[in-house]
Amino acid sequence: MSDALINGLAGAGGGIIAQLITYPLQTVNTRQQTERGLKKEKSKLGTIEQMLQVIKHEGWERLYGGLAPSLVGTAASQGVYYYFYQIFRNKAEAAALERRKLGVGDGSVGMLSSLVVAALSGCVNVLFTNPIWVVVTRMQTYKKNLKKSESGPELSTAQDEAVLAAAEPPPFGTTHAIQEVYDEAGVLGFWRGVFPTLIMVSNPSMQFMLYETMLKKLKQRRALSKKDNSGVTALEIFLLGALAKLGATVMTYPLLVVKSRLQAKQVTTGDKRHHYKGTSDAILKMIRYEGLYGFYKGMGTKIVQSVLAAAVLFMIKEELVKGARFLLTNKVKSKPP
Template sequence: MSDALINGLAGAGGGIIAQLITYPLQTVNTRQQTERDLKKEKRKLGTVEQMCQVVKHEGWERLYGGLAPSLVGTAASQGVYYYFYQIFRNRAEAKALEHKRKGFGDGSVGMFSSLVVAALAGCVNVLLTNPIWVVVTRMQTHTKVSKKSQPSQIEAVTQDEVIPAALEPPPYGTSHVIQEIYGEAGFWGFWKGVFPTLIMIFLLGALAKLGATVVTYPLLVVKSRLQAKQFKTGDKRHQYKGTMDAILKMIRYEGFNGFYKGMSTKIVQSVLAAAVLFMVKEELVKSARFLLTWDHISAKSA
């Protein structure tokens, strides 16, 4: 088994465990990012309060909405990233040694090369797994209407249009979301938000984790807004045609504070998830290497 494959599988395993532990925080954070209430006088709920509200009105299961595709996405993302990172890293190390033999450098991979390796691995990861995260975002932001809160008559959408209130919300599973996204925007709808995500990849490679979260968080909010369901009726201030349109409308109608909705939740979730991921990944890599070495020794002694 190659070192790249070991790192890829270990990254996938660590990512799954980290996701299982921090998923409720991620769900609340995505809802905070996509919240579009323009009434500034309304008191914003804290992370714990919002989690309690979701449980009270929608049930525990909504904190884990989209968990199945999210676990697939996490395993794919971490596996793809670490697999390609190791491949690109090995090539960078080989090139550095080649330069040393020619009399240039000390044979080590420099900071710039390391950033390029991380950025390339990140770009491959984003391009391959973005469709999964579009589905996950839709499922996380889907609100399950409780029977108590459902109106008995009709529910106004705008001043000029009304629709019958649903007596029972339809199931909102993975296949339904995929059909919905394809019906709205076709094949390319699964790559919504990929542009701000690619920009974020390069910034993350150059900045520390906490600093990167603060700097790149507005792009994360824009990405979530683009990936969340776009309602064709109602307030046009909430409808986004693309990245620049979303940014301009958010600045105009919500101010710069709109770009940092839910940031405290994201910092807690990111730090906790990163700690679990790296701890588990390193242990899995060590275990895999030990098992492979043991099998090799056993085969020789047999």
């Protein structure tokens, strides 16, 4: 099994576990990002309060709206990303060694090369998986009608229950979201928001650049230390992943908001402030009607969700890679000569 495949599978596994743990925060954050409002009009509810409101009015299952396609998207995204990352990384390392033979550099991959490797991997990932995330965004931002207790007096008969149940909209599943996107914009609708998403490749690029730089320095410090320490612990990987994601998220969050606005259901009638024709139109309308605050809606929630998810992902991925390499090494050793 190739090193690229091991990293791809480990990345997919770590991504799925991180997604399961942090998904309710992701749902609330997507709703915060897609809220339309005037300048200085801020949500009075915090993240926990919004989660409780969703549970009260729509049911706890809405916090997991779009979970199935999201897990598919996470597995695909992390698998594709890590697979191509390792391939491009191997090429970069080989090129660095060749330059060293020519007397240029020390044979290691520098920060700029790491950034390019991460960016190329991210672009491939975006082009492959953008349709999945459009569907996930639609399902996360779909809102059910209020529960029965919110709509009027308590029901007294089974007939009243049946009438009210009939008035409820059908469950909004993956096929409904796919059909809605297709009816709205055809096949190209599944690539809505791809432009800001491609620009947002800088987020994981920065994340991996920061992560690998910090990891490299930590390993160098360990090597120089007199203490007997064989490597980096899972807790240290967790903390490095969290710090790397924090820095990348703060720098690129406005692009994430624009992407979510474009991928959410578009309002084609009524207030034109809420309808976006494209990336530039969305940016201009957000600046005009919401100010700079609009680009940072829900950033606190996103920082908690993304930092936690990234830290869990890095920790689990590294442990899975170590485990896979250990098993493969023992398997090779156990074979008779």
